[in-house]
Amino acid sequence: MKITIENLQLRYGKFTAIDDMQLEIGDRESVVLLGKSGCGKTSTMRCIAGLEEPTAGRITIGDTVVFDAEKGINLPPNKRNVGMVFQSYAVWPHMTVFQNVAYSLKLQKLPKDEIKTRVMETLELVGLEAFAERGASLLSGGQMQRVALARSLVMRPSVLLLDEPLSNLDARLRDRLRIELREIQLEMGLTTVYVTHDQQEAFALADRIALMQDGIIVQMDKPTAMYNEPVSASIAHFLGVSNVLPVTASADGDYTLTDAPLTVTTSQTRPAPGAQDLKACIRSEDLKLARAGVAGANSWEGVVRVASFQGSSIRYAVEVGDVALDVVAPKGSDDFVVGDTAWVTVSPAAVQVLPEAVTKRADLTVGAVAA
Amino acid sequence: MTYTLPPSEQQDEQSTRAVATSRGVESPAPKSRNRGRIALKNLRREIPSSVLAIMFIFLIVLPMIFIIIAAFSTAVPRPGNPDVGTFTWENFAILGTDRGVQSIINSMIIGTGAGLLSLIIGALLAFIAARTDAPWKRFIYIAGIAPMFLPALVGALAWSILASPTSGHLTLFLRDIGLGGGINIYSYGGIIFVLGLYYAPYTFMLTYSSFAMMNADLEEAASVHGAGLRKLFGSVTLPLAVPALAGAAILSFTLAMENFPVNAILGNPAGIETLPTYIYGLMVGDPQPNAAAAIAIALTAAVVIVTVVQQRVVNRKRFTTLTGKGNRPRPVPLRGLRWVATGFAVLYFTLSVGMPMIALVLTATSKNVYINRFMDLFEGFSFDRIAQAIGQSDFRESMTNSIIMAIAAAVVGTLIAFLASYVRYRSTSRLGQLLEQIAMSPLAIPQVVLGMGILWVWLSLPFPVYGTIALLVIATLAVNMPQGYRSISSSMLQLDGDLENSAVMLGAGRMRAVRNITIPLMRTGIVSTLLLLLMLGLREMSAILFLYTSDTRVLSILVFHSFENGSISYSAAISLVFVLLIAVVAIATQVIGIRERKFKDASL
Numbered sequence: 024m025k026i027t028i029e030n031l032q033l034r035y036g037k038f039t040a041i042d043d044m045q046l047e048i049g050d051r052e053s054v055v056l057l058g059k060s061g062c063g064k065t066s067t068m069r070c071i072a073g074l075e076e077p078t079a080g081r082i083t084i085g086d087t088v089v090f091d092a093e094k095g096i097n098l099p100p101n102k103r104n105v106g107m108v109f110q111s112y113a114v115w116p117h118m119t120v121f122q123n124v125a126y127s128l129k130l131q132k133l134p135k136d137e138i139k140t141r142v143m144e145t146l147e148l149v150g151l152e153a154f155a156e157r158g159a160s161l162l163s164g165g166q167m168q169r170v171a172l173a174r175s176l177v178m179r180p181s182v183l184l185l186d187e188p189l190s191n192l193d194a195r196l197r198d199r200l201r202i203e204l205r206e207i208q209l210e211m212g213l214t215t216v217y218v219t220h221d222q223q224e225a226f227a228l229a230d231r232i233a234l235m236q237d238g239i240i241v242q243m244d245k246p247t248a249m250y251n252e253p254v255s256a257s258i259a260h261f262l263g264v265s266n267v268l269p270v271t272a273s274a275d276g277d278y279t280l281t282d283a284p285l286t287v288t289t290s291q292t293r294p295a296p297g298a299q300d301l302k303a304c305i306r307s308e309d310l311k312l313a314r315a316g317v318a319g320a321n322s323w324e325g326v327v328r329v330a331s332f333q334g335s336s337i338r339y340a341v342e343v344g345d346v347a348l349d350v351v352a353p354k355g356s357d358d359f360v361v362g363d364t365a366w367v368t369v370s371p372a373a374v375q376v377l378p379e380a381v382t383k384r385a386d387l388t389v390g391a392v393a394a
Numbered sequence: 395m396t397y398t399l400p401p402s403e404q405q406d407e408q409s410t411r412a413v414a415t416s417r418g419v420e421s422p423a424p425k426s427r428n429r430g431r432i433a434l435k436n437l438r439r440e441i442p443s444s445v446l447a448i449m450f451i452f453l454i455v456l457p458m459i460f461i462i463i464a465a466f467s468t469a470v471p472r473p474g475n476p477d478v479g480t481f482t483w484e485n486f487a488i489l490g491t492d493r494g495v496q497s498i499i500n501s502m503i504i505g506t507g508a509g510l511l512s513l514i515i516g517a518l519l520a521f522i523a524a525r526t527d528a529p530w531k532r533f534i535y536i537a538g539i540a541p542m543f544l545p546a547l548v549g550a551l552a553w554s555i556l557a558s559p560t561s562g563h564l565t566l567f568l569r570d571i572g573l574g575g576g577i578n579i580y581s582y583g584g585i586i587f588v589l590g591l592y593y594a595p596y597t598f599m600l601t602y603s604s605f606a607m608m609n610a611d612l613e614e615a616a617s618v619h620g621a622g623l624r625k626l627f628g629s630v631t632l633p634l635a636v637p638a639l640a641g642a643a644i645l646s647f648t649l650a651m652e653n654f655p656v657n658a659i660l661g662n663p664a665g666i667e668t669l670p671t672y673i674y675g676l677m678v679g680d681p682q683p684n685a686a687a688a689i690a691i692a693l694t695a696a697v698v699i700v701t702v703v704q705q706r707v708v709n710r711k712r713f714t715t716l717t718g719k720g721n722r723p724r725p726v727p728l729r730g731l732r733w734v735a736t737g738f739a740v741l742y743f744t745l746s747v748g749m750p751m752i753a754l755v756l757t758a759t760s761k762n763v764y765i766n767r768f769m770d771l772f773e774g775f776s777f778d779r780i781a782q783a784i785g786q787s788d789f790r791e792s793m794t795n796s797i798i799m800a801i802a803a804a805v806v807g808t809l810i811a812f813l814a815s816y817v818r819y820r821s822t823s824r825l826g827q828l829l830e831q832i833a834m835s836p837l838a839i840p841q842v843v844l845g846m847g848i849l850w851v852w853l854s855l856p857f858p859v860y861g862t863i864a865l866l867v868i869a870t871l872a873v874n875m876p877q878g879y880r881s882i883s884s885s886m887l888q889l890d891g892d893l894e895n896s897a898v899m900l901g902a903g904r905m906r907a908v909r910n911i912t913i914p915l916m917r918t919g920i921v922s923t924l925l926l927l928l929m930l931g932l933r934e935m936s937a938i939l940f941l942y943t944s945d946t947r948v949l950s951i952l953v954f955h956s957f958e959n960g961s962i963s964y965s966a967a968i969s970l971v972f973v974l975l976i977a978v979v980a981i982a983t984q985v986i987g988i989r990e991r992k993f994k995d996a997s998l
Contacts, residue, residue: 074895076822100898113896117914126910127900171896178900 024085024181024214025050026071031080033066033238040066041077042238051212053205055225058235059261064218067235068184071216072107073100084181106175107184110191112167114174116160120151123159123170127178145177148207165196172204176211183208185217189224201227222262226250234258241381255381256302265349266305270376272296277320278303278376283344288320290371300379307351309373312339312359313366322368327359341367443817443825449810450832453872457847458839460854461694464687470850485688494689497672500661501651501693504585504668509647511590516597516646517639519739524605525631527725528735537739538598541746543980545933546592547655547950548969551957552750553579553588554659555757555966563753567768580664588660589650591746596649597642604638605631613724627726644704648697652840654936655954669693670842670936677846677940690843701838751973757966758783783967788952793971796948799863800931803870807878807927808920810871815883816908820891833879841873841936848872849940863946866938873937874930878923885919886912918986925983932976949975 026048033041041063048054056064069075071082073089076097082090084105089098115123121142128138146152149169154162159170168188175183188204189197205228208215217228225232226246234242234249242254253259260267269281278287278301287303294301316322325343337358339350348367352358359365464470465486469479488494516538523534541549556564557579565577578584608631616630654670661671669689676686728735761774783789814833818826836844848869852859859865893915897907913920935950942951949972956965 072899074898099904100895101901101903104901105899107896107899109892109896111890111892113890113892115893115897115911115915126897126902130901130906174896174900 025083026182026214026216027081027083028067028071029081029083031067031070031082032078033063033070033075034078039238041070044080044238044240046233046240046243048214048216050214053208053213053215053217053228053230055217055219055229055232056235057219057222057225057232059220062235063238064220064235065186068107068186068216068218071182072105072184073098073103104178104181105184106178106180106182108168108171108175108186108188110187112164112171112188112191114159114162114167114170116158118159119155120146120157120159120162120170121155124173124177126174131178141177142173145173148176149173149203164192165200168192168200172207176207181214183213183215185215187219188217190219190221197224204228234261236380253304253375253377256304256377256379258381259302259304259375259377263306264304265307266303266310268303268305268346270301270303272298272301280344280346283346285323285344285346286320287374287376288371289374289376291375293376294378298378301376302379304375304377305348305369305373307338307349308336309369310348310350311368312341312350312352313368314357316366317368320371321374322366324364324366327361327363327365330359330361339365341365343367439821440823440825442813443821443823443829446810446814446817446829447825447832450829452851453848453868453875454832454835454839454844456851457844457872459847460850461687461690461843461847464684464850465691468684470683470687479684485684486691488682488685488688489692493667493672497667497669497689498692500582500666501668501670501696503582504589504657504666505647505651507582507586508589508593508650509643511586512593512597512646512650513639513643515590515594515742516599516642517601517635519594519742520598520602520605522735522739524602525726526728526732526735528728528732528739530736530739533743534736534739535602537743537747538602539595540743541592542595542599543929543976544592544747544750544973545655545935545950545976546589546653547659547933547935547953548754548973549592549746549750550588550656550659551953551965551969552753553584554663554957555753555962556749557584558663563756563768563771564749570768578664580660580666582666584664585656585660585666589653589656590646591742592656593646593649594742594746597639597646600642600645601635601638604635608634641704644700648700648704651700652693652697652842652936654842654939655950658954659957670840673842673846674939683846686846690840690846693840694838694843697840698838754966754970754973757963758970760963779963780967780970783964784971788947789968789971791945792947792949792952792968793975795863795866795946796932796950796975799866799870799948800928800934802863802867803874803931803934804924804927806867807871807874807931808882808924811875811878811882811923812886812920814879815886819883819886820894830879830883834876836873837876842939844873845869845937845940848937860941861943861946865941866934866946866948869937869941870931870934873934874927877930878927881923881926882916882919885916885923888919889915918989922983922986925979925986929976929979929983932972932979 026046028044028046031041031044031046032039044067046054046067056067058064066075070077070090071084077090077092079092080090081088081092084103087098087103088094088096089103090096115126118126124142124145125138128141133141143152143155146155149172151166151169151173154166159167162170168191171188185204189200192200201224207213208228217225219225226249229246231243231245232249233240236257242249242258244252250262253262253264256267268287270278270287271281273279273286276293278289279285280287280303289303316324323343325341325348327339328342328347329338329340331338332354333351334354336351336353339352339359341348341350350367460470466481466483467479467485468482489498519534519538522528523531523538528534554562556562557577559565559578559580562577562579568577579588612634613626613630616626621629651668652670654674657666657668657671658674660666661668667675669692673686673689673693676682676689756771758780759775759777760771761776811833814829817823818830848865849860852865852868859868889912894907894912897911898904902910933950934948935954938948938951942948947955949968953965953968953972956962956968
């Protein structure tokens with residue numbers, strides 16, 4: 024079901040966790056709230072769940088207004104039909120897997136047979152049908168995560184909320200469960216809100232990503248658009264762009280590095296003239312190393328200071344002037360060693376010149392809610 | 395795998411427009427009504443915390459206010475006469491009298507002496523048990539905590555049987571073997587010795603965890619950098635333990651200062667008057683309650699100051715020990731001193747538990763009531779006197795009263811502690827922190843003083859509570875609130891709040907989620923709190939000193955009175971039953987604690 028958040032605000036004393044947020048989540052859509060810890064993403068989710076009481080604003084799930092500060096509406100969490108998977112899973116250790124999953128159905132006083140069928144169906148969906156009678160405290164992390172998911176799915180929630188459900192798992196399991204989660208979400212056509220600080224997770228699971236900083240959604244986009252066109256240097260940095268270099272605009276339309284006398288050219292959209300605090304953002308894999316310089320723009324001579332083997336690639340720190348560039352080159356025949364002179368080249372299409380931070384709210388432009 | 399497309403921008407716009415129009419149609423209600431409704435909602439949210447606040451006011455706040463009023467006025471509340479007299483400073487003059495000054499000095503001497511002694515015993519035992527290679531480590535640990543289950547009242551009684559100057563068993567023994575009668579428990583030294591002995595378990599417990607959980611990396615880092623064992627101990631281990639040591643010393647100082655039974659049993663025969671016994675003296679006999687209130691204020695002020703210092707120190711301690719995790723520190727090799735260390739623990743156990751228990755058994759069972767020589771004790775035994783004691787109606791009544799009072803106080807106390815912890819840690823109530831502070835405040839109020847305040851409150855209130863067990867339950871509840879609250883809230887803090895939240899998300903109401911999830915998961919914590927309060931309730935004496943009547947006497951009071959009246963062997967016999975009762979509860983507590991730890995290990 025659709026979720027509409029209007030003018031949402033959450034304050035703890037003087038601290039503002041969520042500042043006047045507008046957000047529309049479509050039916051069957053998966054939106055990932057992405058951001059660093061403390062940016063307000065979990066608070067937003069807990070407001071939707073009803074575990075946190077916002078100080079202002081309105082939240083609508085489907086056609087039901089679940090929270091409205093002005094009208095004094097605040098539906099308790101148990102009346103919202105919202106499923107939630109907690110970061111800690113919150114699987115009850117004093118019950119079996121079956122009892123955990125059956126809990127919501129028992130509350131609904133469904134007949135025993137139906138409970139049994141629905142629980143087993145759901146356990147099958149998450150691959151735990153063989154563990155129904157196992158005590159929940161004897162499960163592994165991955166299995167607990169599946170129990171938590173099954174427990175939320177079995178009640179057929181209008182909306183499923185997931186609070187960093189994969190962060191306590193080891194890397195390989197995380198990769199596998201990420202795909203499973205996406206499959207289940209698409210198969211069941213669930214509206215989901217997913218909170219994470221891991222960009223890979225966000226890219227893999229989202230229809231749209233809402234990137235949050237300091238209680239504000241600063242950018243809201245599809246994953247590919249978010250990856251290719253971050254709107255600020257701080258977002259680019261957060262999304263894994265490792266070369267973020269301060270630049271100043273020169274008269275001829277190019278840019279000069281603030282820390283070194285080097286010229287940077289970009290063929291991407293340029294920020295409005297007169298914009299301050301600009302950064303050139305270049306992904307490490309877009310930088311190329313060569314023995315000789317290349318004619319044209321964006322080719323600089325430097326010295327290799329660190330070379331570290333990473334398996335399929337080699338990561339270099341190349342000193343160009345006073346700037347250390349992070350370069351990831353595929354493993355090849357012509358590998359550089361420390362002390363080598365190397366030319367660093369980057370296509371103007373791979374350079375983005377962005378302001379350090381954006382002050383405007385992405386949610387206002389995307390959601391376009393009339394105030 | 396198929397991807398569904400995200401909803402198009404157009405759909406979004408439509409839906410937002412729909413929202414905008416619907417909002418236009420439903421015009422918001424007038425502001426003033428909203429504000430009223432919101433205020434009402436906030437008020438409803440504070441109902442549980444307000445109920446608790448009112449309870450705490452009657453249990454703790456009001457009694458303290460009555461003490462303060464009494465200290466500054468010419469009268470105290472009496473039944474049916476809530477008149478509190480007129481304002482005066484004169485009550486405090488008593489602090490300047492010779493008796494007043496002497497009792498302050500005596501309390502300071504005894505508090506300091508007992509604090510130091512219990513620190514030395516407790517910390518040494520803790521160090522031996524936690525960090526050395528001494529044999530019988532398990533026994534050393536048990537020796538360190540066992541005396542806690544022997545009320546200081548019984549300990550003082552047993553030691554007065556053992557070492558009174560005329561007929562103490564030890565005194566007689568030493569005289570019989572020609573060493574003369576050099577010992578006298580009725581002295582500063584004797585009081586300090588007994589208090590130090592019975593408060594050492596507190597310092598043991600506080601310092602043991604600090605020694606045992608000390609981060610081994612810190613010490614290993616020092617030895618990697620070339621520190622020898624002795625240097626290591628002096629420069630790393632000891633400084634790290636200093637906050638815990640200081641905190642423990644201050645705790646036992648305050649406990650010894652405000653202790654009533656030991657000071658009374660061992661101090662009265664020698665004419666050594668301390669603040670608690672002076673208060674008692676002013677309350678019974680020729681009553682000067684306003685003067686007693688003035689002394690109570692002085693005693694409370696001293697304890698509050700020291701407690702504030704202690705909390706500062708303990709807070710710092712938390713900072714250093716919480717880093718301790720991972721591998722255990724390596725044991726310190728004692729070499730030739732290994733058995734000396736164990737011997738020290740054996741000696742402590744003998745002095746604190748072994749000899750007192752034997753003395754009680756001998757006194758209660760020996761055929762000779764009057765002992766003139768040590769060997770008289772062994773002229774024959776009979777259980778007649780114990781059987782007789784058990785048959786006495788006042789014993790039976792006291793026993794019943796003790797059990798009823800302890801159970802009622804434990805059940806209600808656990809319930810209040812649970813509610814207060816829930817309000818503090820699981821609700822958004824603004825009163826949570828205040829409730830916590832009030833719940834913990836009896837730590838800084840001497841039990842005798844709080845009991846006195848409770849007496850005056852319930853005398854002046856129009857409820858017929860005075861003279862019933864309910865009054866004793868109220869006092870026991872109040873003085874043990876910190877222990878109950880701390881026990882329950884630590885158990886609640888270990889439980890992830892989302893366990894309960896997830897039940898609510900799945901459709902359970904809050905109450906139902908608490909019943910289905912929180913209470914079952916906290917079961918061991920709740921049961922051990924219940925048993926802890928039961929044990930403390932059984933031992934309670936100082937708080938109910940002014941509250942019992944002949945119908946509501948409890949075991950501790952009966953022991954004290956029989957001793958005061960000179961029926962030593964009768965009080966020894968009652969003490970034995972008393973200790974047995976407490977031991978059963980104490981052992982149950984330990985067993986539950988062990989099971990809880992196992993349960994946690996299994997669930998991890």
